[in-house]
Amino acid sequence: MAKKSKVVKELKRQELVAKYADKRRELKAAGDYLALQKLPRDSSATRQKNRCTVSGRPRGYLSKFHVSRIVFRGLALQGQIPGITKSSW
Structure with a gap:
């Protein structure tokens, strides 16, 4: 059984990814990489496990x-x- 804190942290990551998905898509399409850097780090889908x-x-x-x-x-x-x-x- 995994530590509860790790499982909860992963669930929070999933919520952040869902919350910022549209905004990330728009910023990538516009090529605004400075604004992308200002988003929360865990809002990136590649950080999910x-x-x-x-x-x-x-x-x-x-x-x-x-x-x-x-x-x-x-x-x-x-x-x-x-x-x-x-x-x-």
Whole structure:
């Protein structure tokens, strides 16, 4: 389980990105890079980090399922993810 502070910080980043998305798009189209620099640093979409929705883990993230590899394995073994079965050969 990730630290709660890291998960909350990432949620705040997502809110900032959504808030400033239109303004950033307009400033980039106009070529006003000085105004872009004055926006909050965390309002840039490239600063976002994918995190597991269950555990908050930042590494081993499976984007198709929005969970980490560890949570994915547990859910798959429990049969919670449709169409996923444990392979054996």
